Amino acid sequence: MAVPETGPPGAPPPPSLRFARTGSRRWVLLQNERPLLLARSEGDGCCHDLHLRRLPGHHSPLPPVSAATVRAGGEWTHRYARWLEDAAEYGPLRAGRWRLSPRTTFAPGIWSCDLVQDWPDATIELLCGGGWHGVLPLRPLQAPDTPRVKALRKHAREGTLAPVLLWWVSFLDGWLLLDGHDRAAAALAEGTVPACVELVRLPDxxxxxxxxxxxxxxxxxxxxxxxxxxxxxxxxxxxxxxxxxxxxxxxxxxxxxxxxxxxx
CATH class of the missing domain: 1.20.5 (Single alpha-helices involved in coiled-coils or other helix-helix interfaces)
Structure with missing residues (x-):
């Protein structure tokens, strides 16, 4: 999908959800100028440690998925695309080309050892050249026995669970979990990888x-x-x-x- 420029030509406003650099080896994830994630890179050579602190306040760019919406079925990717285009208040879309598509395969370990579950602080080891190829939630994943997750586990067993929304971040070589934290927890509790829709920025x-x-x-x-x-x-x-x-x-x-x- 293509997001048109708004405002003066050549100077579109920044998206609601965006990364900003705060130092030579520091950056922050902002949502409406509110910090959600602070990051600091340390280490010499090509392999660094990335220290993260996540802060509360993340708003999903998608509306809540109701039971009626799940029962209605339909094409989730198209539905998410429409919701994202309407979600300027919380979403990451900026002017340019984007791909939104189902992500059906992952390398081993992406949703287990490379899923960052420590909260609020975590450290990930970046590979040579940057990145670690994992999934970073923007709020804590609930325990498998919490009421909300227990209700969603039934959908996970029946294969009717709505997909989670992942945003591919190139300099992390990994994904941010933007929507569906409880659905992800339910799928993982049932021993399956969550169904995913992946948002990727494309070259102009x-x-x-x-x-x-x-x-x-x-x-x-x-x-x-x-x-x-x-x-x-x-x-x-x-x-x-x-x-x-x-x-x-x-x-x-x-x-x-x-x-x-x-x-x-």
Whole structure:
């Protein structure tokens, strides 16, 4: 989905939910200028520890999912897209292109050892180059025996639980859990991974087209060097493989995740 610019050209207002840098190795997650998450990176070399303190007050950008809404069924991704577009008060959408789609597979450990459950303080080990590839809730996950979670566990067993909403954050190489904390707790209590809808910021048209032009120039140069050699059966197979790789690279460019902005 595309979010149009508002306000003066070239100066759209910041979204309600946004990251801001507060120092060379510090940043904060703000919602309507209220801090929800304070982060500080420590350590030398390429691998750092990220110290987090989460604060109360997170408002989901989605309205509560009622029992009637669950019974009505329907396409959750489209429903979430409509709600997000209407949720300027609490959501992360800023001008540009976004992808909202079901996320059905995760690497092992994402919803277990890489799910940050300590509250309010936690420390995660960032991999070389940044990120840890986990899930970070913005409020505590309730215990499996709390009334709300117990009621949702029945839906988890029946496969009627509404999906949670994840926001992919590039510099964490992981996700923020924006909506569905109790649903996530219910699914995990039943030994299953929560159904997920993933929100990802995409590159602007000018950016991915510039990358495509660069890839095309490089591909044409490699093909010219290959064609300068005598044609053989091996040559034909190599040419076919290079053409296939070039097509695959171009086909994903408009949909690859873009960098998550951090405002000054």
């Amino acid at each position: 048209d000018a950016d991915w087209r510039a990358t495509a032009a660069e890839i095309t120039r490089s591909h044409e140069e490699r093909m010219a060097r290959l064609d300068a050699h005598p044609a053989t059966l091996h040559h034909a197979r190599q040419r076919q493989a290079m053409e296939r790789g070039y097509a695959d690279a171009l086909s994903t460019l408009p949909y690859d995740a873009a960098a998550t902005p951090i405002d000054p």
